[in-house]
Amino acid sequence: MKENLLEQYGYTENYVKNVLSDLPERQHQLQLQPARIIAQHKNYYQAATAHGEIISHLAGKYLYANDAMGGFPAVGDYVLVKLTEQKDRAVIHELMPRKTMFYRRNNFDKSELQVLAANFDTVFICMALNRDFNLHRLERYVIMARESGADIAIVLTKADLCDDPDSKAVICETVCPGIPIYTVSAQEKKGLEQLLPYFGKGNTVIALGSSGVGKSSLVNALFGEEVMETSEVRESDDRGRHTTVHRQMIVLPGGGLYLDTPGLREIGIADAAESVSEQFADLEVLQTQCKFKDCRHERETGCAVLLALEEGRLTPDRLSKYRKLLKESAFDKVKSRYLYEKWQASKAFSKQLKKQKKGRKEKF
Structure with missing residues (x-):
């Protein structure tokens, strides 16, 4: 059939x-x-x-x-x-x-949430092994991907532009343990076969990453034909231009699906405290070892986090990132809750107006 x-x-x-x-x-x-x-x-x-x-x-x-x-x-x-x-x-x-989704703040009203894509199976977090390589950005992308509910794979592109791609992969593994990491080169067609199983028949893949990291070139190289439009990268900063003008799904050879969408770099992390905690599991464990349950990890005696900083088991930078992301998540959560309550109140008010209008009509 x-x-x-x-x-x-x-x-x-x-x-x-x-x-x-x-x-x-x-x-x-x-x-x-x-x-x-x-x-x-x-x-x-x-x-x-x-x-x-x-x-x-x-x-x-x-x-x-x-x-x-x-x-x-x-x-x-x-x-x-x-x-x-x-x-x-x-x-x-x-x-x-929906089983999975990516959302961001609305461009016109930052308090509103806008769903960008839904029902994908795997998120490819793409980062180029040149000037785009940034561990802070990688951690943020991982938190976003975890919040979506989909499986995650980290794809380090442009391995041909890096002298030692394997060492970069090891660094990424220490920051994001447990997540599959692949080093590939679309230009030299190396490492691509590792990604093909993710594109099984009916499976949907979406890519998250900066413009210019080679997301479109990667998909084209995987399937040996130009299924995605590409644009040249500026030599001055290795940045690309957006070739995607609207969100779309593409059926790939073999039956896999690719969800191509602009704007994924702007995704927020509203209500993502659980995903932040998962990404910083080492800090979560340390906090349970503090002498006081309400320890703020600043000057308290018996603070396991401060001790880890002193002994070099934890870096100040990692603690700072953890605090920053938790704060952002909590702020977005409060705004989302306020928005939901406002929406519910507006809905109730609208129903009340309809009832009153109906009542006036019945009188006449």
């Missing part, structure tokens, strides 16, 4: 059974069909359906909704749509539960 487009984009009946057991009944009642968002533009989406690729628009209820909590569809999302009779257009009615 020939596979339809929706299945090519990773949709299976097992997904329905796992996350939405009542889908068949709702499909019958409302004539809704499953689809996956494969591209996002300013005023519309492109969706993969069993009938092919279809331009889709949001149902009217979304026009008056508050997207503060990421309620609008994003690339990678599974949705329920109603097709036109000609099956050439669709209206998005419902958003299915």
Whole structure:
């Protein structure tokens, strides 16, 4: 039996059974069909359906909704749509539960969260082995990736521009223990075979990294053809220009999927205290050894963290990064909670107005 487009984009009946057991009944009642968002533009989406690729628009209820909590569809999302009779257009009615997602603060209102991508299986954290190599940035990316809920792999690109790529990989391993690390060169096509298993049929990969680290070149080299558009890197600073102008999913040779999206460098770490703690597990252990439970690790006697600093088992830089990231996470969490409560209050107020309006009409 020939596979339809929706299945090519990773949709299976097992997904329905796992996350939405009542889908068949709702499909019958409302004539809704499953689809996956494969591209996002300013005023519309492109969706993969069993009938092919279809331009889709949001149902009217979304026009008056508050997207503060990421309620609008994003690339990678599974949705329920109603097709036109000609099956050439669709209206998005419902958003299915997400298994993973990346989000950031809204460009216009920094207190709002905007989902950028959803339902990916693996995050490639890409960092070039030239002037882009930065352990602070790597740790931050790892925290972001952990918060998404997906599996993680660190890909050190442009190994051909580094005299000793293996030593850089060892350094990364000490900072991010337990995460697979690969050194590759798209130019020389070295180490690429290690990454192919991540692109199994129906599996979705998304890359996180600075522009110019070779994310597009990496995907092209992996599959031996230009599936991604690339641009030249400036010689002055090894930085690239964004070639992605809108978020999209790409079906790769062999059936794997790549989610290409701009703006991932701006992802925040709202409510990511657990992921920060996981990344700094050594500090979490030290804190349990302090004499006082409310130890601030500043001047207290019996502080295990200060002792580790004194003995050289912990660097001041690592402690500073830990404090900074925890503080940022806590701040974002407070703002997110405030926003949610504000949204709920607005929703309740809107319902009350509708009731009052309905009551006035009934009087006349």
